[in-house]
Amino acid sequence: MKALVITRMGGPEVLEIQQAPDPVPGMNQELVRVEAGGLNFADVMTLQGGYPGTPKPPLVAGREFCGIRERDGQRVMGYTQWAAFAERMAAHSALLWPVPIEWSAAEGAAFPVNYLTAYFAYWKAGLLEKQSGGPAPRVLIHAVAGGVGTAAVQIGKLLGVEMYGTSSSEEKLARVKELSLQHGINYKQRDYEDAIKELTYGDGVDAVFEMLGGEHTAKSVRCLRDFGRVIVYGNATGQKSTVDPRTLYAKGASVHGLWLTYLSQNPKVMESAWKQLSTWIQQGHLKPIVGHVFPFSKAAAAYQLLQKGSNFGKVVLQIV
Ligand SMILES: NC(=O)c1ccc[n+]([C@@H]2O[C@H](COP(=O)([O-])OP(=O)(O)OC[C@H]3O[C@@H](n4cnc5c(N)ncnc54)[C@H](OP(=O)(O)O)[C@@H]3O)[C@@H](O)[C@H]2O)c1
Numbered sequence: 001m002k003a004l005v006i007t008r009m010g011g012p013e014v015l016e017i018q019q020a021p022d023p024v025p026g027m028n029q030e031l032v033r034v035e036a037g038g039l040n041f042a043d044v045m046t047l048q049g050g051y052p053g054t055p056k057p058p059l060v061a062g063r064e065f066c067g068i069r070e071r072d073g074q075r076v077m078g079y080t081q082w083a084a085f086a087e088r089m090a091a092h093s094a095l096l097w098p099v100p101i102e103w104s105a106a107e108g109a110a111f112p113v114n115y116l117t118a119y120f121a122y123w124k125a126g127l128l129e130k131q132s133g134g135p136a137p138r139v140l141i142h143a144v145a146g147g148v149g150t151a152a153v154q155i156g157k158l159l160g161v162e163m164y165g166t167s168s169s170e171e172k173l174a175r176v177k178e179l180s181l182q183h184g185i186n187y188k189q190r191d192y193e194d195a196i197k198e199l200t201y202g203d204g205v206d207a208v209f210e211m212l213g214g215e216h217t218a219k220s221v222r223c224l225r226d227f228g229r230v231i232v233y234g235n236a237t238g239q240k241s242t243v244d245p246r247t248l249y250a251k252g253a254s255v256h257g258l259w260l261t262y263l264s265q266n267p268k269v270m271e272s273a274w275k276q277l278s279t280w281i282q283q284g285h286l287k288p289i290v291g292h293v294f295p296f297s298k299a300a301a302a303y304q305l306l307q308k309g310s311n312f313g314k315v316v317l318q319i320v
Pocket residue numbers: 039040041042113114117143144145146147148149166167168169172211212232233234235236237238258259260261306307308309310311312313314
């Protein structure tokens with residue numbers, strides 16, 4: 001079969017489509033004929049050798065996919081740590097979910113990581129219960145126009161949340177506003193901490209979804225109101241966070257970590273997430289935002305786009 005192989009650590013130039021042996025499903029695994037793969041920022045980090053737990057190259061890339069389950073012909077979407085960007089893959093049965101009939105393979109490949117991560121961010125923020133009465137809780141979503149960001153906006157709308165989102169471009173913000181983002185902040189034009197102060201009349205937000213690292217974790221803490229939570233789930237700047245725990249005392253604030261790799265090994269947590277997400281899917285409330293589809297042969301260009309932060313929504317590889 002054809003597979004996208006990380007030949008060594010480096011940039012997108014180390015990716016090669018090669019012939020690889022067909023996978024042999026192990027215990028609790030099933031064979032899937034992959035149609036499309038969802039590209040994640042974690043794939044970019046994996047290439048550079050920066051993703052924890054990744055085996056040494058050569059290694060087949062890819063963390064999520066959509067395809068046909070060999071056993072029953074059902075179209076499924078799934079999550080894994082690597083080996084998804086290949087014509088066939090051996091997937092963990094518990095991390096395969098049925099794809100709605102009206103979705104394309106690209107949409108299926110764009111679902112698992114973004115929506116599970118966004119769902120868990122609201123869970124960690126204590127905001128999963130739909131608010132009735134009283135003011136809507138406020139959430140600041142960094143990289144709001146990206147894969148996880150657009151999923152967080154769709155879920156935030158369902159939960160009745162007042163959403164503030166950052167992006168580098170007016171054009172991206174305009175597109176996320178169509179998804180119901182209420183307050184767009186172009187961080188190239190203005191400091192988002194100042195913007196949050198102004199937009200919330202000095203009060204702050206209940207939660208920040210923070211995936212930048214560096215100075216942004218501390219800045220995000222400063223955007224909180226009383227008892228607010230920063231949910232840390234990424235490090236796109238590549239810089240170490242500089243947050244002083246003493247800054248949390250004053251507002252009773254807290255910082256929470258979120259890592260899907262870890263949560264995906266907890267069946268109870270995953271089942272309850274899927275129960276809610278699948279209900280929203282059936283009700284027609286969730287639809288993955290696929291911004292860019294690349295043919296398999298142009299995988300390196302897809303990685304480059306995500307690495308530069310030029311994407312809107314999800315970047316997908318069409319494998320067959
Ligand atoms: N912990 C977990 O389990 C988990 C799971 C999924 C994703 N994540 C993390 O969540 C973040 C978003 O992932 P994603 O796959 O959905 O990517 P994405 O948001 O679709 O793409 C990244 C976006 O981040 C913004 N950005 C800001 N600073 C950046 C920088 N220094 N380099 C590159 N992009 C930058 C860019 O948007 P603007 O131009 O609009 O700023 C870019 O489009 C990543 O940090 C990823 O590692 C974590």
